[in-house]
Amino acid sequence: MPARAKGGRYHHGDLRAALIDAAIEVIGERGVRGFSMAEASRRLGVAVSAPYAHFADRDELLAAVAVHAYERFYAEVVPGMSQFNTPAEQLAELARGYVRFAAAHRPLFEVLYEAGLDKARHPEIEAAARLIDDAFMTCVRALSGDQALSEELASALEATANGHVVLFFDSNTGPGEEAVAKAAERAARAALALIESRHLLITDLG
Amino acid sequence: MPARAKGGRYHHGDLRAALIDAAIEVIGERGVRGFSMAEASRRLGVAVSAPYAHFADRDELLAAVAVHAYERFYAEVVPGMSQFNTPAEQLAELARGYVRFAAAHRPLFEVLYEAGLDKARHPEIEAAARLIDDAFMTCVRALSGDQALSEELASALEATANGHVVLFFDSNTGPGEEAVAKAAERAARAALALIESRHLLITDLG
DNA sequence: GTCTATATCCCGATAGAC
DNA sequence: GTCTATCGGGATATAGAC
Numbered sequence: 001m002p003a004r005a006k007g008g009r010y011h012h013g014d015l016r017a018a019l020i021d022a023a024i025e026v027i028g029e030r031g032v033r034g035f036s037m038a039e040a041s042r043r044l045g046v047a048v049s050a051p052y053a054h055f056a057d058r059d060e061l062l063a064a065v066a067v068h069a070y071e072r073f074y075a076e077v078v079p080g081m082s083q084f085n086t087p088a089e090q091l092a093e094l095a096r097g098y099v100r101f102a103a104a105h106r107p108l109f110e111v112l113y114e115a116g117l118d119k120a121r122h123p124e125i126e127a128a129a130r131l132i133d134d135a136f137m138t139c140v141r142a143l144s145g146d147q148a149l150s151e152e153l154a155s156a157l158e159a160t161a162n163g164h165v166v167l168f169f170d171s172n173t174g175p176g177e178e179a180v181a182k183a184a185e186r187a188a189r190a191a192l193a194l195i196e197s198r199h200l201l202i203t204d205l206g
Numbered sequence: 207m208p209a210r211a212k213g214g215r216y217h218h219g220d221l222r223a224a225l226i227d228a229a230i231e232v233i234g235e236r237g238v239r240g241f242s243m244a245e246a247s248r249r250l251g252v253a254v255s256a257p258y259a260h261f262a263d264r265d266e267l268l269a270a271v272a273v274h275a276y277e278r279f280y281a282e283v284v285p286g287m288s289q290f291n292t293p294a295e296q297l298a299e300l301a302r303g304y305v306r307f308a309a310a311h312r313p314l315f316e317v318l319y320e321a322g323l324d325k326a327r328h329p330e331i332e333a334a335a336r337l338i339d340d341a342f343m344t345c346v347r348a349l350s351g352d353q354a355l356s357e358e359l360a361s362a363l364e365a366t367a368n369g370h371v372v373l374f375f376d377s378n379t380g381p382g383e384e385a386v387a388k389a390a391e392r393a394a395r396a397a398l399a400l401i402e403s404r405h406l407l408i409t410d411l412g
Numbered sequence: 413g414t415c416t417a418t419a420t421c422c423c424g425a426t427a428g429a430c
Numbered sequence: 431g432t433c434t435a436t437c438g439g440g441a442t443a444t445a446g447a448c
Contacts (some may be wrong), residue, residue, distance in 0.1 A: 031322060033239040038441060047415055114320060116237060156396040163369030190362040193403035200399040253433050347428060
């Protein structure tokens with residue numbers, strides 16, 4: 001952990017990593033919209049110009065936070081899937097983990113969905129998401145040999161997990177363990193219900 | 207429609223309504239975070255201080271936009287439900303309309319979910335949502351006499367519809383009619399699947 | 413790689429005239 | 431109800447010294 005004394009200088013520390021940490025901290029308090037390079041600099045006790053030695057602009061720093069978010073998501077959530085034996089249960093666990101992760105690391109979730117980052121300008125973000133997507137799609141495909149159905153099911157599962165997070169944040173119940181567990185369980189059960197009736201996702205589809 | 211000539215004055219027009227329209231326009235171009243009282247004033251050709259005769263601060267103007275959003279949602283989406291005869295089909299139509307509405311009026315959707323408005327400070331927003339919620343819950347309850355199941359189903363349906371909108375916006379496919387129709391159909395089908403397997407939403411629930 | 417200093421711009425909100 | 435004028439603040443980003 002780099003030094004962060006308010007008045008101190010910052011020679012030869014890992015400012016890049018410290019800036020990412022500071023960004024997460026600020027986003028946690030003020031939201032993505034409330035984050036600024038200047039505020040991050042202030043918290044680290046460095047000049048407002050210092051971050052520009054590591055990030056070309058504000059969006060590049062946020063993109064680095066997004067990459068960090070996907071890496072952490074993969075490390076925290078995906079391993080838990082292997083404790084289950086069926087693809088359906090694994091996907092339910094992924095949905096549960098998705099909600100738990102977002103609740104535990106709200107700033108990371110916000111960067112992914114509210115930072116308004118141009119993915120074309122920051123391809124490293126999608127690259128970081130690839131490992132997660134692979135694990136996800138492997139499970140989905142194990143449930144249906146049909147390519148079209150796999151796509152529809154994947155879309156429905158992703159939308160539902162995301163929606164449960166938004167609903168949880170919107171309900172403003174705070175980060176209480178009980179409320180998080182309830183939201184995560186709801187997401188997992190909704191995933192199982194979608195899987196159970198997945199045949200309805202493609203009938204008559206244009 | 208109030209006058210909006212760039213250099214012109216604005217005596218005795220309906221500035222309040224014009225500000226709401228201008229806000230929607232700005233949000234459409236720059237997002238909620240990019241909206242400012244100053245920019246709205248500039249577009250209407252009025253002094254930056256003029257809006258404060260109608261709204262105490264920025265959040266009050268955004269709250270008025272949110273109320274407008276719910277009113278318009280109710281007017282555009284809810285009537286379409288009555289063309290169907292079963293609660294399941296009506297809820298599917300509501301999900302379809304939810305996605306279509308959000309795609310057609312993205313700024314309104316953004317205000318509701320990304321403006322970060324303190325609902326305790328703006329109770330008029332939830333009041334405006336009540337008509338929609340009543341229609342929604344009436345359908346849900348018609349599907350299950352059980353109170354606990356109704357709550358779980360409502361939660362799952364709302365999350366899923368919202369998630370499909372987020373996914374659609376995230377996919378960046380633009381407002382093409384084809385892409386919108388596809389996303390809306392997906393939301394409707396996911397709703398039907400959740401309804402079909404709704405019994406899975408409450409088994410063993412703590 | 414970090415500093416000091418600065419240019420440039422935008423914002424929210426208020427005071428007081430008309 | 432709208433105007434002019436302004437205060438006070440904060441942001442991004444760059445230039446040049448060390």
